[in-house]
Amino acid sequence: MATQTPANPITETTLRLRRRGRMLQFLHEWITTVDHKKIGIMYILYALVFLLIAGLEAILMRIQLAVPNNTFVSPQVFNRLFTMHGTTMVFFVGMPILFGFGNYLVPLMIGARDMAFPRLNAFSFWISAFGGLLLYFSYFGGSGLYGAGSAPDVGWWAYAPLTARVFSPGHSTDYWTLSIFLSGIGSIGTALNLVATTLCMRCPGMKLSRMPLLVWLYLVTGVLVFLAVSPLTAAQIMLCIDRYLGGHFFDTQAGGSAVLWMHFFWIFGHPEVYVLVLPAFAFANEIVPVFSRKAIFGYPAMVSATVGIGFISLTVWAHHMFTVGLGAGANAFFTFSTMLIAIFTGIKIFNWVATLWGGNIHFTTAMKFTIAFLFQFPAAGLTGIMLSVSPFDWQLSHSYFVVAHFHYVLVGAILFMIFAAFYFWYPKMTGRMLNDTLGSWHFWLFVIGFHLTFDFMHIPGMLGMPRRIYTYEADRGWAIWNMIVSSGAVFQAVAVLLFAWNLVRSYFKGDPAGPDPWDAWTLEWSTSSPPPSYNFAVIPTVESRRPLWDLKHPEDPDSQYE
Amino acid sequence: MTTAVPVPHQPVEEWHQPSRGIVGMACLITAESAIFVIFVTAYLYYLGKSLTGPAPHDVLDAPIFATVCLLSSSITVHFSVHELRAVRIARSAWWLAATVLLGSIFIGFTAFEWYDLINHHGLTISTNLFGTTFYSLVGLHASHVLVGLILLSLALIFSIAGKVTEHHAERLEVLSLYWHFVDAVWVVVFTVVYIIGR
Numbered sequence: 001m002a003t004q005t006p007a008n009p010i011t012e013t014t015l016r017l018r019r020r021g022r023m024l025q026f027l028h029e030w031i032t033t034v035d036h037k038k039i040g041i042m043y044i045l046y047a048l049v050f051l052l053i054a055g056l057e058a059i060l061m062r063i064q065l066a067v068p069n070n071t072f073v074s075p076q077v078f079n080r081l082f083t084m085h086g087t088t089m090v091f092f093v094g095m096p097i098l099f100g101f102g103n104y105l106v107p108l109m110i111g112a113r114d115m116a117f118p119r120l121n122a123f124s125f126w127i128s129a130f131g132g133l134l135l136y137f138s139y140f141g142g143s144g145l146y147g148a149g150s151a152p153d154v155g156w157w158a159y160a161p162l163t164a165r166v167f168s169p170g171h172s173t174d175y176w177t178l179s180i181f182l183s184g185i186g187s188i189g190t191a192l193n194l195v196a197t198t199l200c201m202r203c204p205g206m207k208l209s210r211m212p213l214l215v216w217l218y219l220v221t222g223v224l225v226f227l228a229v230s231p232l233t234a235a236q237i238m239l240c241i242d243r244y245l246g247g248h249f250f251d252t253q254a255g256g257s258a259v260l261w262m263h264f265f266w267i268f269g270h271p272e273v274y275v276l277v278l279p280a281f282a283f284a285n286e287i288v289p290v291f292s293r294k295a296i297f298g299y300p301a302m303v304s305a306t307v308g309i310g311f312i313s314l315t316v317w318a319h320h321m322f323t324v325g326l327g328a329g330a331n332a333f334f335t336f337s338t339m340l341i342a343i344f345t346g347i348k349i350f351n352w353v354a355t356l357w358g359g360n361i362h363f364t365t366a367m368k369f370t371i372a373f374l375f376q377f378p379a380a381g382l383t384g385i386m387l388s389v390s391p392f393d394w395q396l397s398h399s400y401f402v403v404a405h406f407h408y409v410l411v412g413a414i415l416f417m418i419f420a421a422f423y424f425w426y427p428k429m430t431g432r433m434l435n436d437t438l439g440s441w442h443f444w445l446f447v448i449g450f451h452l453t454f455d456f457m458h459i460p461g462m463l464g465m466p467r468r469i470y471t472y473e474a475d476r477g478w479a480i481w482n483m484i485v486s487s488g489a490v491f492q493a494v495a496v497l498l499f500a501w502n503l504v505r506s507y508f509k510g511d512p513a514g515p516d517p518w519d520a521w522t523l524e525w526s527t528s529s530p531p532p533s534y535n536f537a538v539i540p541t542v543e544s545r546r547p548l549w550d551l552k553h554p555e556d557p558d559s560q561y562e
Numbered sequence: 563m564t565t566a567v568p569v570p571h572q573p574v575e576e577w578h579q580p581s582r583g584i585v586g587m588a589c590l591i592t593a594e595s596a597i598f599v600i601f602v603t604a605y606l607y608y609l610g611k612s613l614t615g616p617a618p619h620d621v622l623d624a625p626i627f628a629t630v631c632l633l634s635s636s637i638t639v640h641f642s643v644h645e646l647r648a649v650r651i652a653r654s655a656w657w658l659a660a661t662v663l664l665g666s667i668f669i670g671f672t673a674f675e676w677y678d679l680i681n682h683h684g685l686t687i688s689t690n691l692f693g694t695t696f697y698s699l700v701g702l703h704a705s706h707v708l709v710g711l712i713l714l715s716l717a718l719i720f721s722i723a724g725k726v727t728e729h730h731a732e733r734l735e736v737l738s739l740y741w742h743f744v745d746a747v748w749v750v751v752f753t754v755v756y757i758i759g760r
Contacts, residue, residue, distance in 0.1 A: 117586060188593050192593070200580050200581065201579065223592070231596060237702075238601075238604065245687050246686075247688060249604060249695075255691050256691060256694075260607065
C-alpha cells in the first residue's frame with residue numbers, strides 16, 4: 001500500500017490521524033499492560049535510563065576528585081551527587097533491573113502464562129517508577145537551606161540526626177524518604193508476586209527440586225525482600241513522623257537515639273545487598289552451564305547455600321556499625337556471622353568452577369562477563385572478609401577502602417552479571433542477536449575501566465582518604481591514585497555508551513535469533529523469540545531439571561540421573 | 563516455530579499446588595509483621611527513656627473489653643467462612659456483620675482512649691518518647707484494623723446484595739487470614755503496651 005504524498009488533503013489528514021492513532025494505541029497498550037514480559041521490559045528500560053543518569057553523577061564526582069583542591073563542583077553539590085548516585089543506583093537501577101529480569105523470566109521458566117497477580121505486577125512497576133520520578137523532581141522542588149531546587153544531600157543512608165527538620169530544612173530529605181517508601185511498596189508487591197508465582201503456578205511435573213536455579217534464587221530473594229524492605233518502610237514512616245508530626249524517634253534532644261536509625265537502616269541495608277546479588281548469582285546459574293555445555297554441578301548444594309545465605313544475611317547488619325561503639329560482644333558476634341556467610345557464598349563459587357571444569361567452554365560475550373564475575377566476586381568477598389574483622393574495620397570504616405569493596409561487588413559482580421544477562425536473554429526478548437563485535441568492545445573497555453577505577457581505589461582508602469569528602473590536600477599522597485581512579489571512569493562510560501548503542505542498533509538490524517540460539521535447556525527457550533503473549537500454546541509437562549535436553553536427547557534423558 | 567512440549571514417559575500424578583490467594587496473603591502478612599516488629603522494637607527500646615511527660619502507668623488503662631471484642635471478631639469471621647463453604651449464605655452474612663460490628667467497637671474504644679489521652683492527660687505524638695512510640699504503634703495497628711473493616715464491609719455489602727456464592731469461599735478465607743493477622747498483632751501490641759510497658 002503506497003503512502004506517498006497524496007494530492008488530497010483529506011486523505012493526508014486521515015493518514016496522519018491513523019499514524020497518531022497507532023502511536024496512541026501503542027502507548028496505551030504498554031501503559032495498561034499486565035503482561036509480565038512487557039512489565040519486565042519496562043522495568044529494565046526504566047533502570048537503564050537511571051543507570052545513565054546515576055553514572056553521570058558518578059562521573060561528575062570523579063572529575064571533582066581527579067585533582068586536589070578542585071573546584072569543579074561546590075561541596076553542597078558534591079553532597080547531593082553522592083546521595084543521589086547511591087540512592088538511584090540501589091533503588092532505581094539495581095532493584096528495577098533485577099525485578100525486570102525476574103518478572104520476564106520466572107513465569108517462562110516454570111511453564112506459566114503470567115505471574116500470579118498481574119494487576120499487582122503492573123501496580124508495583126508504576127509505583128516504583130513514580131518513586132524514581134519523585135526523587136529526581138527534588139532537583140526542581142527540593143527547596144531548602146541552599147535555595148530553590150535541591151536534591152537530597154544527606155547520603156544514601158540518611159543518618160539521624162542530620163535528617164531532622166532542624167538540620168535538613170526544606171523538602172529535599174522528604175523527597176528521599178517518600179521516593180524510597182514508594183519504591184519499597186513496589187518491591188514488596190513484586191516479591192509477593194514472585195513467591196506466589198513460584199509456589200503456585202509451576203507446570204505439571206515441575207517439583208521444587210526440578211525448578212531452574214534462577215527460580216530458586218528469585219524465591220529466596222522474594223522472601224528476603226519481605227524481611228528486609230519492610231524495616232526500611234517502618235523507618236521511613238518513623239522519619240516522616242519525626243519531621244512532620246513532632247515525633248522523637250531519632251530526636252537526640254528528647255532522649256531518642258540516632259543509633260536506632262542506624263540499626264533499622266542496616267537491618268534493611270545489608271539484606272538489601274543480598275537482594276541485589278542473589279539475582280546476579282541466578283544469572284550465573286543459568287549462563288555458566290549453558291556455555292560450559294554441562295549441567296550445573298551440585299544443584300542441591302546450590303539451593304541449600306542460597307537458603308543459608310538468605311538466613312544469615314539477616315544477622316550481619318551491624319558490621320556497618322563497628323565504629324559506633326556497640327561493645328566487644330556485639331562486634332564479635334557480627335564479625336563471626338559475616339565470616340560465616342562467606343562459607344555459603346564460597347560453596348556457590350566452587351560449584352560454578354566445578355561446572356566449568358571439564359566442560360566445553362564457549363566464550364560468548366555473556367560468558368566473558370560471567371568469567372570476569374567469577375574472578376571479581378571472590379576478590380570483592382575477600383575485601384569484605386577483611387572488613388568483617390572489626391579492629392581492621394576501625395581503621396578503614398568510612399574510607400575509600402569500603403567504597404572500593406562495595407563497588408567491587410556492585411559493579412564487578414552484579415553489573416557484570418547484568419550485562420551477561422542482557423547478552424544471554426536479549427535474543428529471547430527481542431528476537432534479535434546483540435552484535436558480538438560491539439559486545440567484545442563493551443567487555444574489554446569495561447573490564448579495563450573497572451579495574452583501573454576499583455582496584456586502585458583500595459589504595460587511597462588504605463592511605464587514609466575518607467569517603468564523601470569533596471576535595472583533598474595535595475600533600476596527602478592521594479592525588480595520583482585519584483587520578484587513576486577517575487581515568488577508569490572514562491573507559492567505563494564509553495563502554496556503557498557502546499552497550500546502549502548495541503541495544504538500540506541490534507533491535508533494528510541484529511541477526512534474527514531463533515527460539516533457542518544458545519542450545520540451552522530451560523523452558524523459556526522452547527517458545528518463539530519474542531514469546532507470544534500467552535507464552536505457551538500448550539502448558540508443558542516436565543520430567544527433569546533440563547526439559548529441553550530431554551526433548552533434544554530422548555535417548556539420554558536427564559530424568560534417569562536425577 | 564512449534565512450541566516444544568516435552569512428552570512425559572509416565573503420566574504425572576495429580577498435580578497440586580497451594581492456592582495463590584493464600585500464599586499471597588501469607589507473603590503480605592510476613593512483610594507486615596516485619597514492619598510491626600520494628601515499631602514494637604522501638605517501643606520496647608524507649609520504655610522508661612522519656613525525659614519528661616506522662617509515663618505509661620500514669621495514663622494507660624488496659625482496654626480489656628475492646629480486646630475481647632476484637633479477638634471475638636476472629637471467631638465470627640471464621641464462622642462466616644465456614645457458613646459460606648456450607649452454602650448458607652445468609653448465615654455467613656450475619657457472621658460477617660457481627661465481625662464488622664465487633665471491629666468497629668474496637669476502633670470506637672481506641673478513638674475514645676486517644677481522645678482522653680490527648681485532652682485530659684496531655685499526651686500527644688510529640689509530647690515525649692512514650693507518646694511518639696505509643697501513637698505510632700497503636701495507630702499503625704488501628705490503621706490496619708480500619709483497612710480490614712473496609713474490606714469486610716465491602717464483603718458484607720456484596721453478601722447482602724446477593725452477589726456472594728460458595729465459589730467465593732476461598733477469597734473470603736484469604737480476607738479472614740488478614741483479619742486473623744490483625745488480631746494476632748493486637749495480642750502482641752496489647753502485651754507490649756499494656757502489660758510489659760506499664
